[in-house]
Amino acid sequence: MPGDWFNVRTRARFGRDVVDGVSMVGRMIREWIRTLRAQCPPWARQLDLVYEHAAIAARHRRMRTAWQPHLARSREIVLEGAGRCTSFGRALVIGAGDCLDVPVDDLAARFGEVVLADIVVSPVARALARRHPGRVRCVSWDATGALEKLAAVRATVVSAGARRIFEEADPGPPPGGEPDLVVSANCLSQLGLVPGHALPAARVDDALPDRCGTTAAKQHLAWLGQRVGAVRVLLADTARLDLGPDGREIKRENLLARLPLRRPDHAWRWNLAPIPEYSPDIARIHEVGAWIDVPAA
Ligand SMILES: C[S@@+](CC[C@H](N)C(=O)[O-])C[C@H]1O[C@@H](n2cnc3c(N)ncnc32)[C@H](O)[C@@H]1O
Numbered sequence: 119m120p121g122d123w124f125n126v127r128t129r130a131r132f133g134r135d136v137v138d139g140v141s142m143v144g145r146m147i148r149e150w151i152r153t154l155r156a157q158c159p160p161w162a163r164q165l166d167l168v169y170e171h172a173a174i175a176a177r178h179r180r181m182r183t184a185w186q187p188h189l190a191r192s193r194e195i196v197l198e199g200a201g202r203c204t205s206f207g208r209a210l211v212i213g214a215g216d217c218l219d220v221p222v223d224d225l226a227a228r229f230g231e232v233v234l235a236d237i238v239v240s241p242v243a244r245a246l247a248r249r250h251p252g253r254v255r256c257v258s259w260d261a262t263g264a265l266e267k268l269a270a271v272r273a274t275v276v277s278a279g280a281r282r283i284f285e286e287a288d289p290g291p292p293p294g295g296e297p298d299l300v301v302s303a304n305c306l307s308q309l310g311l312v313p314g315h316a317l318p319a320a321r322v323d324d325a326l327p328d329r330c331g332t333t334a335a336k337q338h339l340a341w342l343g344q345r346v347g348a349v350r351v352l353l354a355d356t357a358r359l360d361l362g363p364d365g366r367e368i369k370r371e372n373l374l375a376r377l378p379l380r381r382p383d384h385a386w387r388w389n390l391a392p393i394p395e396y397s398p399d400i401a402r403i404h405e406v407g408a409w410i411d412v413p414a415a
Contacts, residue, residue, distance in 0.1 A: 157239040158258050161269030166316040170308070171238040175216055181395060185218070188388035188406060192219035192353050195384060195408040196301050199351035200228055202412050203298050210235060210297035210348075212261050213305025216242040219353065220303055226250040233294040235259040236305075255294075261302075261341075262309050262334050263289035268317075276319045277326045284310055284333040289341060297348045302338065304406070306354035307373050310334025332376050339377060350411040356382065357405040363393060368400065374407075382407030 153168045162168060178185060196219075200209065209225045211217070214234035225232045232254045234243050239256045247254045260266070264287035268280060275283070292300065311334075314320055314327030342350050360369040384407070391402035 155241045157244075158237055159266065161266045162237045162258075162260070164269045164272060164316070165265055165313040167237050167265075167312060170312045171215060171236075171240065175240070175242075177391070177395070178216070178218060181389075181391065184389040184392050188386065189219050191384075191386050192304065192406075192408070193221040193224075195353060195410070196221055196303075196351055197224055199301065199349050199410050200225060200299055202410065203349050205298040206230060208233065208294055208297045209299040209301070210292050210294060211301045211303050212236075212259075213303045213308070214243055214256070215303070215305075216240050217246055220301065222246045222250070222254060225299075226253045229253075229299065231255070231294065233257055233292075233297070235261070235293050237261070237265065257293040259289070259293045261289055261305065261338060263287035264334065265313060268313055272317055275317060277323050277329055280314065280317060280319070280326065280330050281333045284330055284337060287337065292345065297345065299351070300342065300345050300348045301351045302342060302353065304353045304355065306335050306338060306352065307331065309338055331373075335374070335377055339379070347413055349413065350409075352407075352409040352411075354407055354409075355388070355404045356385070356407040359403040359405065361401045361403055363399055363401075379407075379409065383410050384408040 153172045156168050156171060158168055206229045208231045209229040210233045211220050212235050214220055214236045215238070217234065220234075222232060222234070230253070232250070234246065234254065234256045236243065236256075237258060237260050239258045243256045247256050262284060264284045267287065268275065268283050271279065271283075310330035310332070311327050314330030317326065320326045342352065354374065356372070356374050358371045358373060359367055362368050386406055388404040388406050389401070390404050393399065393401050396402040
């Protein structure tokens with residue numbers, strides 16, 4: 119009977135909603151435990167960096183297959199950079215995170231020391247360091263040098279003040295000492311954007327996070343440029359695209375438009391959030407660029 123059919127469907131939908139709800143709560147608990155196990159200064163938590171780190175890890179768990187080509191390409195580029203080194207004392211990875219895009223075992227086989235630097239040191243990175251005792255180590259390091267000061271004025275700072283903090287900050291020398299290979303691992307677009315979004319002033323000033331993002335990215339590029347003795351590998355998101363179900367481009371935001379960067383040596387698309395991860399009818403894609411610079415002869 120139609121009524122029975124309705125009931126069966128309603129019950130099935132109710133069952134699915136319960137299962138979805140339970141799995142969502144499970145995911146939230148897992149993310150929360152992850153944030154507790156991450157090591158970082160308290161001010162990085164206040165600026166949402168731990169939350170963001172856990173969110174990336176969770177999305178990777180859901181999007182593993184879609185992300186695979188991007189991660190494999192990133193790892194290849196890092197090895198291409200390593201192949202252009204002439205000394206193999208130290209490799210430094212900035213924004214190492216969970217090292218999804220970093221071939222840590224290969225780097226450990228080639229370099230005397232591998233330093234995995236990130237403001238958030240995750241259990242995954244610590245496990246990699248344990249796998250290569252004396253060779254791989256993790257360092258909690260702020261690549262902007264700005265975050266502690268920014269967190270201290272978080273409640274009251276507005277756009278101009280936040281930008282000035284990023285402009286005037288200095289992250290200092292590379293953690294562990296000058297490297298032979300330095301990799302900036304897909305963190306450029308996040309350096310100022312994530313803490314910018316965490317500021318209460320961003321609730322009434324939509325442009326604030328982007329302004330912080332551009333300033334922090336410029337500073338990071340200048341800092342990388344100072345590592346004149348190292349092979350420098352920069353992996354960075356260059357554009358954010360929204361595509362419809364038919365693959366048509368609906369929206370494009372250039373992420374590096376105001377930055378002093380030449381054309382990338384390599385470029386590809388990262389299938390960040392295929393339908394329905396981000397939306398039932400929009401796929402979120404990032405264009406990624408890779409730059410490899412070698413020391414002048
Ligand atoms: C998109 S993830 C990069 C992915 C990472 N390479 C991986 O394979 O898991 C960006 C990383 O940059 C880190 N990060 C963001 N701001 C940072 C800062 N100011 N200093 C150092 N690391 C930062 C984040 O904690 C995050 O792990």
